[in-house]
Amino acid sequence: MIPLQRQPLPEELTARLLARGERLPEYRGGARELWRDSRTIRRDLSGHLVAMAAGLSRCMYCGDSEGTSIDHFQPIAVAPHRAFDWLNHLWACAYCNSNQKRDLYPVDRQGRALLLDPTADEPADHLDLVLVTGAYRPRTAKGRETIRIFGLDRPVLERGRAQAYVRCRSMLRDLAHLAEQREYAEAAAVTHALAVQPFADVLYEMLRLRTAPRAALVFGAETVAGLETLMGPRFASKRGPIRSR
Known part of the structure; x- marks a missing residue:
């Protein structure tokens, strides 16, 4: 989410x-x-x-x-x-x-909703996404109920997120290489493909973590370079709703 x-x-x-x-x-x-x-x-x-x-x-x-x-x-x-x-x-x-x-x-x-509304809440405040396994872990009661009610722990979703993580890393490495070679048209196409693929939460979490101290070690330096390229002004129009705080 x-x-x-x-x-x-x-x-x-x-x-x-x-x-x-x-x-x-x-x-x-x-x-x-x-x-x-x-x-x-x-x-x-x-x-x-x-x-x-x-x-x-x-x-x-x-x-x-x-x-x-x-x-x-x-x-x-x-x-x-x-x-x-x-x-x-x-x-x-x-x-x-x-x-x-x-x-x-x-x-x-107090009668307050215990479900996440993605247009009003920041999901990352309530949910941790384990990228390698694709599993969500609750950080709050709202996160826990959101996982339960929507079945976000369904095995098919966890497998899908784990595979999306593999796919994102590969595409981001390609994006970094294309940008370095100034092949901007193809880089824009990769950026758009990243933005419209399923499991946008995987890419969003990677963007959130790209500045973490161990990001280069966890993701790989080329993947982090791809994340930075993705967030650059040149490809802003291709990102759709994907953004990071």
Whole structure:
């Protein structure tokens, strides 16, 4: 999971969301039925969420599968009044949404969410990613519940992240070499490929750790050079949502 920047919606779509929300108290079928009946709104919201998502329309939770639908971060069953709240909408794959999260929404004793919202939280504050194994380790209660609810410890995801780490290291070494040789067109293509691949959390974690004292020893000097090249101004437009704090 990586942090994602939520963009403001066009005024026209915001107005339609507000109007739908105002209908909630009087709608006989309830919030869930009104949401299902709002096909045009759901279509338009999907386009904005896809634009925010990492990679090629990847799920904002697992980062592996293609996103297929809008998830209500705070479920309609828990907070029907937020059914049309833009700040409550995320892009999710069918597995994370329907098989894992469903209507689950754990909270602490103060009623605060114990799930990570990638548009509001910094996941690295709550989760450690072990790059070699692809496993997540919780740093906080919110991190622990996020792993549990979304099944981020599924073996298929851990294997996928571990392989993404191998792939990233190889591509970053290529990027460093191409930049050194001033083959900028091909370097830009590699940069774009890095940005749209699944498991953006792996590359994000590598970027976070690139300035650590042992980074060159752990990743290799060429890989670190590739990370620095990736973050340079020349390839900023190719990075998509990938950035590091």
